[in-house]
Amino acid sequence: MSILVVGSVAFDRITTPFGTADRCLGGSATYFAVAASFFAPVNLVAVVGDDFTAEDAAIFKGRNINLDGLQKVKGAKTFFWAGEYGYDLNVAKTRETQLNVFADFKPQLNDVQRDSEVIFLANIDPDLQMDVLRQCRKPRIVALDTMNYWISAKKEALTHAFQNVDLIVINEAEVRQFTQEANLVKGCRQILALGARTLVIKRGEYGVLMITREAVFAVPAYPLENVFDPTGAGDTFAGGFLGYLASCRENDDRELRRAIIFGSVLASFTVEKFSLDRLREITLTDVQERYRAFRTLTHFEDFEV
Ligand code: AMP
Secondary structure, three states, X not given: OOEEEEOOOEEEEEEEOOEEEEEEEEOHHHHHHHHHOOOOOEEXXXXXXXXXXXXXXXXHOOOOEEEEEEEEEOOOOOEEEEEEEOOOOOOEXXXXXXXXXXXXXXXXXXXXXXXXXXXXXXXXXXXXXXXXXXXXXXXXXXXXXXXXXXXXXXXXXXXXXXXXXXXXXXXXXXXXXXXXXXXXXXXXXXXXXXXXXXXXXXXXXXXXXXXXXXXXXXXXXXXXXXXXXXXXXXXXXXXXXXXHHXXXXXXXXXHHHHHHHHHHHHHHHHOOOOOOXXXXXXXXXXXXXXXXXXXXXXXXXXXXX
């Protein structure tokens, strides 16, 4: 199945306790597309300015990513985000956001994009997310991501979006903020009651929790000695997760669980270097090798209790 992602392609300035990277490539759609393209063809829909060079675009080359939807606006600048992390790498502080070309972003999908079967509405204005979804013809899986900003600025529109998707990828703090419920499981039930079948809760270095109406599945994050930059981990996770699902015939609980592991594997690479530097250099063999290591990490012998 082919995938559509609509989101940001950006330049970031990242500050962590281990260093700073300025004007490095970022954006939710960038991380997502690169990760998902390991498994399935991706249609990328995003906008950049004319400061976005061929060298920047090289990240997408040689991968299964269709760039017909990557619009370039003359005389304008690419979306810019500056973020900072302390020693607790789970918490990103936004230092600056310059919307630039993103301010007037109103994606019009072409026929190929509209026929994509797996849709990822990355973190953008929930009204825009629904506008994109309305243009899609026969989506089999629709997933969305969001952030604290939209929960406070556009709660009603976001609630409407939650009612119209199959799968929500969200972090722990956002569940609490949206539901005003301290208990995570209760908060998740409230969100699921709006209509989605599956909730995937990103918990940073603590891993991921997947909650459906029938089951709960939890995995740890892959334990790494070198974590440099958590930026993009969530979007990379979503890319690995939906990319794998798009490559499957079935989307049953078994495959959903495998997809969670592939998402976690991809995200574990992203955080090892700044920006997409690590993601850029890995191959499918590296992904498969870490998938096996992940299996060993979580395996235990069953016995009757
Ligand atoms: P993540 O760490 O997975 O939440 O994603 C980080 C990426 O999201 C960065 O590369 C940013 O460029 C991008 N980003 C940050 N804020 C926004 C925003 N308001 N809208 C769209 N993309 C954003």
